[in-house]
Amino acid sequence: MLTDRQRMILNAIVDDYIRSAEPVGSRSISKRGDVGFSPATIRNEMADLEELGFLEQPHTSAGRIPSHKGYRYYVDHLTQSFSLNPAELHMMKTFFAEKLNAMEQMIQHAASILSQMTNYTSILLGPEVFHTSLRHFQLLPLHENQAVAIIVTSTGQVENKTVSIPPGVSVSDLERVVNLLNSKLVNVPLYKLKTRLYTELGQEMQRHIEHYEEIMSMLDIALDNQPDHRVYLSGTTNMLNQPEFKDVEKVKDIFELLEQTPLLTKLMAPAPGEQGIQVKIGTENTHEAISNCSLITATYSIDGKALGTIGILGPTRMEYARVIGILNILSHDLTKLLSHWYK
Amino acid sequence: MLTDRQRMILNAIVDDYIRSAEPVGSRSISKRGDVGFSPATIRNEMADLEELGFLEQPHTSAGRIPSHKGYRYYVDHLTQSFSLNPAELHMMKTFFAEKLNAMEQMIQHAASILSQMTNYTSILLGPEVFHTSLRHFQLLPLHENQAVAIIVTSTGQVENKTVSIPPGVSVSDLERVVNLLNSKLVNVPLYKLKTRLYTELGQEMQRHIEHYEEIMSMLDIALDNQPDHRVYLSGTTNMLNQPEFKDVEKVKDIFELLEQTPLLTKLMAPAPGEQGIQVKIGTENTHEAISNCSLITATYSIDGKALGTIGILGPTRMEYARVIGILNILSHDLTKLLSHWYK
DNA sequence: GGTTAGCACTCGATGACGTTGAGTGCTAAC
DNA sequence: GTTAGCACTCAACGTCATCGAGTGCTAACC
Numbered sequence: 001m002l003t004d005r006q007r008m009i010l011n012a013i014v015d016d017y018i019r020s021a022e023p024v025g026s027r028s029i030s031k032r033g034d035v036g037f038s039p040a041t042i043r044n045e046m047a048d049l050e051e052l053g054f055l056e057q058p059h060t061s062a063g064r065i066p067s068h069k070g071y072r073y074y075v076d077h078l079t080q081s082f083s084l085n086p087a088e089l090h091m092m093k094t095f096f097a098e099k100l101n102a103m104e105q106m107i108q109h110a111a112s113i114l115s116q117m118t119n120y121t122s123i124l125l126g127p128e129v130f131h132t133s134l135r136h137f138q139l140l141p142l143h144e145n146q147a148v149a150i151i152v153t154s155t156g157q158v159e160n161k162t163v164s165i166p167p168g169v170s171v172s173d174l175e176r177v178v179n180l181l182n183s184k185l186v187n188v189p190l191y192k193l194k195t196r197l198y199t200e201l202g203q204e205m206q207r208h209i210e211h212y213e214e215i216m217s218m219l220d221i222a223l224d225n226q227p228d229h230r231v232y233l234s235g236t237t238n239m240l241n242q243p244e245f246k247d248v249e250k251v252k253d254i255f256e257l258l259e260q261t262p263l264l265t266k267l268m269a270p271a272p273g274e275q276g277i278q279v280k281i282g283t284e285n286t287h288e289a290i291s292n293c294s295l296i297t298a299t300y301s302i303d304g305k306a307l308g309t310i311g312i313l314g315p316t317r318m319e320y321a322r323v324i325g326i327l328n329i330l331s332h333d334l335t336k337l338l339s340h341w342y343k
Numbered sequence: 344m345l346t347d348r349q350r351m352i353l354n355a356i357v358d359d360y361i362r363s364a365e366p367v368g369s370r371s372i373s374k375r376g377d378v379g380f381s382p383a384t385i386r387n388e389m390a391d392l393e394e395l396g397f398l399e400q401p402h403t404s405a406g407r408i409p410s411h412k413g414y415r416y417y418v419d420h421l422t423q424s425f426s427l428n429p430a431e432l433h434m435m436k437t438f439f440a441e442k443l444n445a446m447e448q449m450i451q452h453a454a455s456i457l458s459q460m461t462n463y464t465s466i467l468l469g470p471e472v473f474h475t476s477l478r479h480f481q482l483l484p485l486h487e488n489q490a491v492a493i494i495v496t497s498t499g500q501v502e503n504k505t506v507s508i509p510p511g512v513s514v515s516d517l518e519r520v521v522n523l524l525n526s527k528l529v530n531v532p533l534y535k536l537k538t539r540l541y542t543e544l545g546q547e548m549q550r551h552i553e554h555y556e557e558i559m560s561m562l563d564i565a566l567d568n569q570p571d572h573r574v575y576l577s578g579t580t581n582m583l584n585q586p587e588f589k590d591v592e593k594v595k596d597i598f599e600l601l602e603q604t605p606l607l608t609k610l611m612a613p614a615p616g617e618q619g620i621q622v623k624i625g626t627e628n629t630h631e632a633i634s635n636c637s638l639i640t641a642t643y644s645i646d647g648k649a650l651g652t653i654g655i656l657g658p659t660r661m662e663y664a665r666v667i668g669i670l671n672i673l674s675h676d677l678t679k680l681l682s683h684w685y686k
Numbered sequence: 687g688g689t690t691a692g693c694a695c696t697c698g699a700t701g702a703c704g705t706t707g708a709g710t711g712c713t714a715a716c
Numbered sequence: 717g718t719t720a721g722c723a724c725t726c727a728a729c730g731t732c733a734t735c736g737a738g739t740g741c742t743a744a745c746c
Contacts, residue, residue: 025709038719043710061709061725136483140495148501152483152491158503237598246591248583255580368738381690386739404696404738 002052007077008035009045010054014066014074018317021243023063068282068316071294075279075320082325088117092329108232110310114330115235118323120314121258125268126230127307127338132157133189137181139174139222141165147174149222153190163222166214177215180205193223231261244292244315253289254313263287268309270299275306277324277331282316294318298331302338310334345395350420351378352388353397357409357417361660364586366406411625411659414637418622418663425668431460435672451575453653457673458578461666463657464601468611469573470650470681475500476532480524482517482565484508490517492565496533506565509557520558523548536566574604587635587658596632597656606630611652613642618649620667620674625659637661641674645681653677 002010012035016024026039026046035042046064049055054070057063066074084092091113107124114122136152145167151159165174180201188196197219206212236258245251257263267287270278280295290313297311310331312323345353355378359367369382369389378385389407392398397413400406409417427435434456450467457465479495488510494502508517523544531539540562549555579601588594600606610630613621623638633656640654653674655666 023709027709039709040711040719040721041717044718047711057710059726060711061707061727063709135485138481138483138493140479140481142478142495148495150481150493150495150501152485152493158491158493158501160501237595237602240591240595240598248589248591248594251591252580252583255583259580366738370738382738383690383692383740384688387689390740400739402697403740404698404736406738 002049002054002073005035005037006045006049009042010049010066010070011074011077013046013055013064014070017065018319021315021317023058023065025063028063066317068284071281071316071320072284075281075324078321078324080321082321084325084329091117092333107230107308108234110330110334111232111234114310114312114326115238117326118312118314118319119235119238119241120312120318120323121236121238122234123258123264123268123311123313124232125265125309125311126232127157133187134185134193135187137178137185139163139178141171141174151190151223154187161222161224163218166211166218169211169215173210173215177205177209177219180208181219194220197223231264233258239313242315244317250292254293257287257289267295268297268311270297270306270309275299275301277327279320279324292316294320296320296323296327298327300331300334300338302335307338345392345397345416348378348380349388349392352385353392353409353413354417354420356389356398356407357413360408361662364660366401366408368406371406409660411627414624414659414663418624421664421667423664425664427668427672434460435676450573450651451577453673453677454575454577457653457655457669458581460669461655461657461662462578462581462584463655463661463666464579464582465577466601466607466611466654466656467575468608468652468654469575470500476530477528477536478530480521480528482506482521484514484517494533494566497530504565504567506561509554509561512554512558516553516558520548520552520562523551524562537563540566574607576601582656585658585660587660593635597636600630600632610638611640611654613640613649613652618642618644620670622663622667635659637663639663639666639670641670643674643677643681645678650681 009029012029012032013024016028016032026042029035029042030037030039046055049070050057050064053067054073055064056067056070058065107126111122111124114124132153134151135154136150138150138152139147140150141147142162145165147163147165149161149163153159181197184201185193185196197216202216205216209215236255239245239251239254245254267285267290276298278297280297282294283291285291285293285295292315293313294316295311295313296318297309299306299309301307310327312318312327314323352372355372355375356367359371359375369385372378372385373380373382389398392413393400393407396410397416398407399410399413401408450469454465454467457467475496477494478497479493481493481495482490483493484490485505488508490506490508492504492506496502524540527544528536528539540559545559548559552558579598582588582594582597588597610628610633619641621640623640625637626634628634628636628638635658636656637659638654638656639661640652642649642652644650653670655661655670657666
């Protein structure tokens with residue numbers, strides 16, 4: 001579709017623009033050295049590339065900037081795989097050495113490392129609930145009428161919730177209920193817990209346990225784990241360092257988006273069946289607030305099942321090669337680490 | 344120190360400036376109606392107030408804006424106690440009705456309500472660890488060499504941490520350890536846990552438990568709860584709506600500060616002995632990034648012991664009366680709610 | 687003596703205008 | 717096919733005049 005020379009020039013323009021954030025002219029491309037043609041020749045090619053929709057001109061007498069289509073082409077034809085410098089490799093290695101952390105802290109830590117390395121905003125979605133199951137259930141009385149319900153999942157996460165103990169229910173009643181649940185519901189996926197509670201345990205509990213109704217409604221609350229991903233953010237302020245966001249109005253929408261967990265989850269959700277790195281450029285993102293941003297995501301998984309998503313959000317003018325390289329490493333390492341953890 | 348009329352005029356200026364964010368002139372004050380003097384008279388008083396340091400002039404031919412000293416005077420002499428409208432009262436009432444939430448969620452929720460009501464940024468510090476004690480300790484094995492340690496505190500918070508089980512230690516060993524801890528350490532303040540573990544339990548454990556050394560070092564990790572406050576933020580984007588922060592450079596410093604938990608903790612820490620509402624205006628704050636901001640804080644407590652802090656961060660041009668009113672209500676209600684919860 | 691009307695003065699904000707320079711498109715020469 | 721040359725475009729920037737909100741001061745008024 002494009003000639004070799006056009007590809008070279010397009011690459012040079014995107015590279016330059018990523019670095020400078022300013023429209024690039026034919027002269028500066030010619031001067032770079034890696035494209036050995038005069039400005040005039042490059043101008044001709046640039047005009048062609050613009051006609052083909054790969055470049056845009058902010059105004060007549062300015063240089064060119066890549067269009068979304070241009071970025072897309074650039075990303076799809078990225079050849080040089082990005083390599084980290086020793087200091088950065090060390091940073092990632094030491095991170096994975098500290099695997100004794102609880103999963104949650106580990107993910108938060110991963111988010112902050114990502115944002116530090118890339119200078120963009122990092123977004124991590126915690127493990128999907130669909131693939132985690134119940135390992136242990138516990139009810140700890142706090143007072144005579146309140147208790148903490150604790151759910152330990154197969155991934156080692158601990159969820160807890162305060163519930164009211166219905167009047168008339170004794171501690172030994174609760175113990176019996178807890179034992180019953182643990183014997184019947186362990187290893188059941190979290191999202192099936194409540195239906196199983198009713199279908200399999202309903203009758204047995206009705207027979208053996210007093211105050212059946214009240215206890216069931218208490219368990220209903222206790223097992224009502226939020227099915228949304230946990231979202232971990234880091235480096236949101238990095239957004240403010242980008243010249244394209246020197247206008248507060250533009251950042252505001254983005255920041256508001258970042259505060260809304262469900263929207264983020266939707267944006268980060270991998271297209272079904274997709275594995276590996278995904279790049280969404282500008283308007284390819286479904287939300288208007290980030291139509292000037294690119295979102296690069298990678299999934300991490302266990303036994304081939306996608307568990308969660310890592311993402312980097314930055315301006316469309318993003319260091320694609322570098323970010324993709326980093327995400328690649330991190331998602332693989334996370335996958336390996338979790339497999340080891342999970343057994 | 345100030346005449347009645349001066350006080351009236353100062354009040355009027357601060358009020359107007361808080362609303363409009365623009366220097367106020369003598370004519371507009373005169374037109375308000377509540378100060379029944381001509382612009383000329385008001386101009387004279389304004390000149391005096393400026394000489395006394397309560398007002399400032401951005402440039403010769405502009406109106407006046409309050410100086411930090413002016414805000415301070417305004418705040419110290421706030422008379423009309425602010426009252427909420429019915430819708431807002433309802434918002435707070437319903438919030439406190441949902442007390443079945445776990446404490447953590449409750450605090451996060453309180454933060455978001457605060458920021459919604461005030462349109463500023465809200466900062467909440469969770470309960471101090473000093474005043475909470477151990478209610479229950481639990482070790483749940485995940486695999487043969489890993490377990491989750493769960494600490495339930497007297498305030499109903501649940502902390503958890505993953506630890507490695509030393510090789511050779513059996514499940515029954517662990518059970519014995521857990522029982523011992525629960526019988527001896529319940530109601531001990533969290534920050535004393537580890538010393539008590541060594542002083543009181545060391546000998547007994549050494550006698551009854553195999554692998555003493557390894558188990559102790561495991562418990563050392565398990566009980567190593569982080570002593571810093573948890574920080575809950577909400578409405579950080581509200582900062583971007585303030586005209587004084589239309590310049591990205593100014594917001595950046597503030598946002599960076601908001602990301603640093605320890606600094607925030609220090610800023611929010613109440614002066615020793617102080618109870619109730621505290622207002623820190625501009626440079627009264629110890630951190631330079633918020634020298635154009637005011638921070639209003641209130642403590643919530645149990646039995647007179649300060650447990651945590653609620654704060655609102657906004658521009659020096661802040662709706663002091665309103666914010667103070669809201670913080671007053673919320674801190675009292677939180678105190679009441681926690682006392683009830685805590686018993 | 688306190689209050690106010692009147693008036694000259696100040697100075698940021700706004701907009702018109704010219705200049706500058708980076709960059710283009712086109713043509714003609716190589 | 718490539719490149720040098722040149723006229724053209726247009727945002728950015730600086731200058732300048734205008735405008736108007738607001739002041740300080742003086743003199744008149746109650």
